[in-house]
Amino acid sequence: MAGVRVHELAKELNLSNQETLALLSKVGISASTHMSLIDEHRARIVKGVLSGNLAEEAKRVKTAPKKAAAPAGNGAAAAQASAAAPPAPPRAPAAPPPVAKPAPTAVEEPIARLRPVPPPQRAPRPAPRPPAQPKVMPAASADPTAPIPAARPAAQVNAPAPPRPQTRPGGGPLRPGMGRGPMPRPGFARPMPGRPGGPGRGAIAPGPTPSAPPSGGRKKSREELERDRKEREREALLKKQQPRSRAAQVGAPVAEPEVLKDLPIPDLLTVQQLAAAMETPAGQVIAQLIRMGTMATINQHITPDVAAQVARRFGFNTIVKEAGEEAAPEIVVEADPPGSLTSRPPVVTVLGHVDHGKTSLLDAIRSTKVAAGEAGGITQRIGAYTVETGDRKVTFIDTPGHEAFTEMRARGAKVTDVAILVVAADDGVMPQTIEAMNHAKAAGVPIVVAINKMDRPDANPDRVKQQLSELGLTPEDWGGQTQFIPVSAKQKTGIDELLEMVLLNADLLDLKANKSRRAQGVIIEARLDRARGPVATALVKNGTLRAGDVVVVGATWGRIRALFDDKLEPIKRAGPGIAAEIMGLSDVPAAGDIMEVVTDERDARELAAKRTQRKREQRMATAKRTVTLDGFLAQAKEGGIKDLNLIIKADAQGSVEALRSQLDGLANDEVRTRVIHTGVGGINESDVMLASASNAIIIGFNIRPDATIARKAEAEGVDIRLYDVIYNVIDDVKAAIAGMLKPQTREVVIGEVEVRKLFKVSKVGTIAGAYVRSGRITRDSGVRVLRDSVLIYEGKLASLKRFKDDAREVN
Numbered sequence: 001m002a003g004v005r006v007h008e009l010a011k012e013l014n015l016s017n018q019e020t021l022a023l024l025s026k027v028g029i030s031a032s033t034h035m036s037l038i039d040e041h042r043a044r045i046v047k048g049v050l051s052g053n054l055a056e057e058a059k060r061v062k063t064a065p066k067k068a069a070a071p072a073g074n075g076a077a078a079a080q081a082s083a084a085a086p087p088a089p090p091r092a093p094a095a096p097p098p099v100a101k102p103a104p105t106a107v108e109e110p111i112a113r114l115r116p117v118p119p120p121q122r123a124p125r126p127a128p129r130p131p132a133q134p135k136v137m138p139a140a141s142a143d144p145t146a147p148i149p150a151a152r153p154a155a156q157v158n159a160p161a162p163p164r165p166q167t168r169p170g171g172g173p174l175r176p177g178m179g180r181g182p183m184p185r186p187g188f189a190r191p192m193p194g195r196p197g198g199p200g201r202g203a204i205a206p207g208p209t210p211s212a213p214p215s216g217g218r219k220k221s222r223e224e225l226e227r228d229r230k231e232r233e234r235e236a237l238l239k240k241q242q243p244r245s246r247a248a249q250v251g252a253p254v255a256e257p258e259v260l261k262d263l264p265i266p267d268l269l270t271v272q273q274l275a276a277a278m279e280t281p282a283g284q285v286i287a288q289l290i291r292m293g294t295m296a297t298i299n300q301h302i303t304p305d306v307a308a309q310v311a312r313r314f315g316f317n318t319i320v321k322e323a324g325e326e327a328a329p330e331i332v333v334e335a336d337p338p339g340s341l342t343s344r345p346p347v348v349t350v351l352g353h354v355d356h357g358k359t360s361l362l363d364a365i366r367s368t369k370v371a372a373g374e375a376g377g378i379t380q381r382i383g384a385y386t387v388e389t390g391d392r393k394v395t396f397i398d399t400p401g402h403e404a405f406t407e408m409r410a411r412g413a414k415v416t417d418v419a420i421l422v423v424a425a426d427d428g429v430m431p432q433t434i435e436a437m438n439h440a441k442a443a444g445v446p447i448v449v450a451i452n453k454m455d456r457p458d459a460n461p462d463r464v465k466q467q468l469s470e471l472g473l474t475p476e477d478w479g480g481q482t483q484f485i486p487v488s489a490k491q492k493t494g495i496d497e498l499l500e501m502v503l504l505n506a507d508l509l510d511l512k513a514n515k516s517r518r519a520q521g522v523i524i525e526a527r528l529d530r531a532r533g534p535v536a537t538a539l540v541k542n543g544t545l546r547a548g549d550v551v552v553v554g555a556t557w558g559r560i561r562a563l564f565d566d567k568l569e570p571i572k573r574a575g576p577g578i579a580a581e582i583m584g585l586s587d588v589p590a591a592g593d594i595m596e597v598v599t600d601e602r603d604a605r606e607l608a609a610k611r612t613q614r615k616r617e618q619r620m621a622t623a624k625r626t627v628t629l630d631g632f633l634a635q636a637k638e639g640g641i642k643d644l645n646l647i648i649k650a651d652a653q654g655s656v657e658a659l660r661s662q663l664d665g666l667a668n669d670e671v672r673t674r675v676i677h678t679g680v681g682g683i684n685e686s687d688v689m690l691a692s693a694s695n696a697i698i699i700g701f702n703i704r705p706d707a708t709i710a711r712k713a714e715a716e717g718v719d720i721r722l723y724d725v726i727y728n729v730i731d732d733v734k735a736a737i738a739g740m741l742k743p744q745t746r747e748v749v750i751g752e753v754e755v756r757k758l759f760k761v762s763k764v765g766t767i768a769g770a771y772v773r774s775g776r777i778t779r780d781s782g783v784r785v786l787r788d789s790v791l792i793y794e795g796k797l798a799s800l801k802r803f804k805d806d807a808r809e810v811n
Helices: 006-013 017-026 040-051 053-067 075-084 096-100 108-114 133-141 218-241 245-250 271-278 282-291 304-313 358-366 403-414 431-443 461-470 495-509 601-622 629-637 653-663 685-694 707-716 726-738
Strands: 003-005 037-039 261-265 316-320 341-343 347-352 383-389 392-398 418-424 447-452 483-486 512-514 520-529 533-542 550-553 556-564 579-585 594-598 642-650 671-680 696-701 720-723 751-761 765-775 782-787 790-796
Touching (some): 003 006, 003 040, 006 017, 017 040, 037 040, 261 271, 261 304, 271 282, 271 304, 282 304, 304 316, 347 358, 347 431, 358 392, 358 447, 383 579, 392 495, 418 495, 447 461, 447 495, 483 495, 512 533, 520 671, 550 579, 550 601, 556 601, 594 601, 642 653, 642 685, 642 726, 653 671, 653 726, 671 685, 685 696, 685 707, 720 726
Parallel strands (some): 261 316, 347 392, 347 418, 418 447, 447 483, 642 671, 642 696, 696 720
Antiparallel strands (some): 341 512, 383 392, 520 533, 520 594, 533 579, 550 594, 556 579, 751 765, 782 790
């Protein structure tokens, strides 16, 4: 029979190991340590002691003796015992037949001497089966000594008749039946040897009592004696523990109170969180769940409906909080004194359709070439730049124009003071132009329209004005309130007029901030740099950010080690309206997170941990249930919906968000995409193993796996797709869903080279001294230079030499 360990039983009963061992000892079950094994029957007995089942059984057994007639004198106990005997005839009949015959004819002393002789009692065990035992009992009842041996059947009953002090037998003539008289009395503990009974009994009672049964039934009588003793102890223990709180807590159901207290709970919570909210031991909550038919552990999540049912049993009425409902602000924001406010630079966001010249316009303003560094010539991340115009500063935020970057454009519009809507004079208003305009209107910021590409021969600014006026942006020369400035980023015309209009709108807004307070800001972009770790572009909205400040950024925190401006020059501080790159965070924050400076690291660490837990709960509460492996296979066989699992890894957080927002919404009647994991940085082994376990495809954006990861993915059968332009990612996934994806080219890695030293030669450039680690390299090979799995250069070899000699191939 299967058993249960003591420590397992203790956990189930919500008791400690010591308490459980003490309880087992009280009920007569031997267990030496918490690892002792007890059978299921004894475990049920212990559970019954706590649940009250034994009390009902004891009451039921006790009612039977009261109805039986009791003879006068010392024979009353024997009569009660015989009345209780019929319910348990299977074990009792073994002893009475041998007792009834020798009792009238033989003296007790010889029988007592013969009792130790037959130790093999197991052979006569079948003897009690014949139904001759009831005939013996009436015959023995005539003799005054017979009722006492007849009490043997009653010894097997758990709760015999009430006790009497006079019924403690011990005299000579009654010895054949001794040991059965005292057992039916549950009210007494084990009989005391010196108690008086009948004449001449007390002196010899202690010795023969354990060995009272005749030969053939000796072992059975001992077992019955021991069982009787344990039953009495159980009943006594039950009576003591009935008023105790633990018995009521664990065993009995909790009664529902009349008055309920309100208890706010989240959408999804664990059993431990529910118990802590109710200030109730978790064991009681688990016991209530088990009674309700729900098997749950302390860390298992339960639904609000189940939590409401449990809480009602403990006197609480649950109120479910929304998943997005934030708790009270952890950081108290103090109001700025009126005299502490000074003017700050305006924050200007450049919005517009893809390839309408937003970054080129900023290049013309900053005299840089940012657009040349973007893959495909389009912006795929947010950039923040500070430009000095005369004696004033203006911070520009460059946002992507592709439709995939909706969240990034919305984020840029929220943190801005003035929006520049760039529209190409030859293309006119496009879908992302309308979307960008709506973002700016929703943010409530003034809009300045820059009609770019005026140098094109097919430029038509009047068409742009007409299209935008239909959307609610009427030009000033047409009687409206929106400034339209014709510019050419290529020829750098109209730049001064545009900046003048921007500063004019900023002056009308009267932008001010307090430089002397702790800094507050927002994260514009974040990425993972190999040498510098997590790097974030932060825009300071109020206060001054300094190196050494302890900041909390969303669910991450850190001490700022260094600050850099948009030209990557180190700076000591960044005031209001200034964008800066910060180093020293513990992890890559999410773009759009609020940055706040706190007093010490301990507060920052605790606050970040709370926010991490809150985000995890919200994510679990809002996450959709996914199909299990069995369910997915069943749906696939039935032709149901299938999931295309994707893992997205990119070089910047904004790119990850853009890809996820686009790929998560792709689906048709047969297949739907599901992004199961995203991350910033290179593809690592954990990504490959996750893709292997979930049958997912890894999409790398502006990153490349190293040779070890590529071999691991090949061994696991994981498909890794690498891209540097977002159009190609979306087009390929759409084609794969439609079943029309045809591979055009296949990339084969022919060799792996490690750069060990760099040589700079005038008129030639930088020469890399490299070592071929695997494969081969040819003179006309295409190469990609990776640093920490992030692509930093792609092109073809200009020359290949082995030492000083030209080589066609190096192995």
